[in-house]
Amino acid sequence: MQKRKVIIDCDPGIDDSLALLLAINSPELEILGITTCSGNVPAKMGAENALYTLHRFSNENINIYVGEENPLKRELVTAQDTHGEDGLGENFYKTSTNKNIKYGGVDFIIETLKNNKDVSIIALGPLTNIAKALMKDKKAFNNLDEFISMGGAFRIHGNCSPVAEFNYWVDPHAADYVYKNLPKKIHMVGLDVTRKIVLTPNIIEFINRLDEDLAKYITEITRFYIDFHWEQEGIIGCVINDPLAVAYFIDRNLCSGFESYVEVVEDGVAMGQSIVDSFNFYKKEPNSFVLTQTNEKEFMYMFLKRLFPSHVDKINTTGGII
Numbered sequence: 001m002q003k004r005k006v007i008i009d010c011d012p013g014i015d016d017s018l019a020l021l022l023a024i025n026s027p028e029l030e031i032l033g034i035t036t037c038s039g040n041v042p043a044k045m046g047a048e049n050a051l052y053t054l055h056r057f058s059n060e061n062i063n064i065y066v067g068e069e070n071p072l073k074r075e076l077v078t079a080q081d082t083h084g085e086d087g088l089g090e091n092f093y094k095t096s097t098n099k100n101i102k103y104g105g106v107d108f109i110i111e112t113l114k115n116n117k118d119v120s121i122i123a124l125g126p127l128t129n130i131a132k133a134l135m136k137d138k139k140a141f142n143n144l145d146e147f148i149s150m151g152g153a154f155r156i157h158g159n160c161s162p163v164a165e166f167n168y169w170v171d172p173h174a175a176d177y178v179y180k181n182l183p184k185k186i187h188m189v190g191l192d193v194t195r196k197i198v199l200t201p202n203i204i205e206f207i208n209r210l211d212e213d214l215a216k217y218i219t220e221i222t223r224f225y226i227d228f229h230w231e232q233e234g235i236i237g238c239v240i241n242d243p244l245a246v247a248y249f250i251d252r253n254l255c256s257g258f259e260s261y262v263e264v265v266e267d268g269v270a271m272g273q274s275i276v277d278s279f280n281f282y283k284k285e286p287n288s289f290v291l292t293q294t295n296e297k298e299f300m301y302m303f304l305k306r307l308f309p310s311h312v313d314k315i316n317t318t319g320g321i322i
């Protein structure tokens, strides 16, 4: 199998951690490195969390780079109310020491693009690192294969304001810059599709019967997130946005959408809103592929089978888990 080279840019974060778990269990991917930016938690904490997840569940030595600590212009607003003070559901795991963490996320992105052909980027957090890298060396992005961004909202309400999704709301200037300057179309994996991906108590109950450390970890980190969803939205379970971006990168059949021009509102009452010009009022070349539909069951089967490969039979045959 021809592996595809990827950089995962993220802000772990509970659902980012689940996305990393999916990525490290996906043979289609060659992960060249992980970069973090500030979003759910400050960039350095995100890197420590990524390192913790990788050390516990992967034998591979994937480099993790801390990227930008602050959005381009706005003050940083994290989502520690949603993901916990520690970004991993307030389990306060003993994360690895500083010496394992590298710095220079933006330069890593640039150098990796320059030194490799066909590198794709899966961005699971605010687009600060990507915007900075683009500003510094736009030419390097000629080697970019595909760009997937979890972010934005088209026909669905936001999760930070009535119209704005968190990743674009945290750094709207970066998001808008990337939409307007990236030489490739952005696959916008927005809330229209990710809100359909719910980790339910049924699924958690099921994986706990598989008796694996990974199930324990998923249960621990999602507890806080589930409480948040109940208090905030009256949902039992939690929406796991980021793994869908990884899954979609691997399997295009999981989602569908349409090409459009997109820009992001930088300030004011609609700050962070992704304006999708689906009726082509602006007469601008499409810069995005906006996802509108997903097969949430197919996603969940894929997710569970990859995370628990020795239990595929049970996942296929146990009724009513998904």
Ligand code: BDR
Residues within 6 Å of the ligand: 013, 014, 015, 016, 040, 079, 082, 124, 125, 150, 159, 165, 166, 167, 241, 242
């Ligand atoms: C996005 O915001 C973050 O809280 C999640 O990790 C995800 O990337 C969803 O709006």
Ligand code: CA
Residues within 6 Å of the ligand: 010, 011, 012, 013, 015, 016, 039, 040, 124, 125, 242
């Ligand atoms: Ca994220």
